[in-house]
Amino acid sequence: MIKAVSEYLGRYTHKVAISNHRIMDIGPQKTTFGYKDYRQGAKKLVMGLDNMEFIRRFSMHVLPKGLVRIRHFGILSSSAKQGTIPLVHQVLGAAQLPVDPRALAQYNPQYCPYCQKETMVSIQRLPKRGPPRTVFSALLPSKN
Known part of the structure; x- marks a missing residue:
């Protein structure tokens, strides 16, 4: 039971709503994409949705600015x-x-x-997040 719950949550907490490789076709009226139906043993299926419905469903997975997907408590x-x-x-x-x-x-x-x-010998301590600014600044193209 615990393994099934962790697999279920893992699919939704550490991935995007839909990755680009799953989108098969974007037409003027319809978007077609592949998905796995875990109720049928992870069977791969194809679904086509009206573009507005696809956008509506996709936007339900976009978090408001500042909201963290996983909160630790x-x-x-x-x-x-x-x-x-x-x-x-x-x-x-x-x-x-x-x-x-x-x-x-x-x-x-x-x-x-x-x-x-x-x-x-350590010559520089890098920040916890992001690229090392001073080390790679010479390699980056100038913004001028």
Whole structure:
């Protein structure tokens, strides 16, 4: 039961409403696309809809600006995560993750593969999201 629920939710929480490869034809009056009917054992079917109906159904999956698709609450909420996640790991008997990156699978980010010593030095700390601005700014075309 739990596996079926997670598969069902996974199909809808981590994908777009319809990907481009599923759209087969867009005509002046009708849009045709493929889909899987999971009630029939994931059988692949084709559906054609009037363009206005297709747009209406597609727009039902567009979130309003600022609304997040998946919100974390309970033990995963931002305010509770610090205290509850270690407690959950303890209750489930899960191993604690090491904080030091050198302890992860014998990987040491300061280890140089050429001289075989810890000589690598960090020269820049990248932001958590987005591309590294200063490193790639020379490669990007100018906006002028």
